[in-house]
Amino acid sequence: MIKPIGVICSPFKDLEKMPIQPKSAVGKVGRVVVDDEYLNGLQDLEGFSHIYLIYHFHECRKTKLKVIPFMDVVERGVFSTRAPVRPNHIGLSIVRLLEVKGNTLIIEGVDILDGTPLLDIKPYVAKFDQVTLSQDGWIKASQEEVAGKRSDSRFQ
Secondary structure, three states, rough: OOOEEEEOOOOOOOOOOOOOHHHHHOOOEEEEEEEEEHHHHHHOHHHHHEEEEEEEEEOOOOOEEEEEEOOOOOOEEEEHOOOOOOOEEEEEEEEEEEEEOOEEEEOOOOOOOOOOOOOOOOOOOHHHHHOOOOOOOOEEEOHHHHHOEEEEEOOO
């Protein structure tokens, strides 16, 4: 069984009107508080500009295999979306790492509900992770549309 290693603290206390992706959370600062028993695992993290946060959608109470995602009006298979109603309720965000203070990470671009259980942290490494020739499937939204999109009650 997966056990949380900490908690994500953000300015978002309610799912309504929350950013739906880190690109729509520019300037939104939060904190990741890692449990003391995992403090040594944060060694050398401060050299990375961005990190992946892997977390549990703890407020998600249902699972659906087909959804109408935020950036569309057509029903899609959940695995072709970022909807939280997936079978294991696991989320993933790439955030900017501003500072490491003991067991606390100061982050920017947080699109995560306050109090979300943290499952893991991984460094973003452009040499490993950057994909230059990718396709976005059914998603046609512009960067501006993504930046302006906010959540609603459809996945509660």
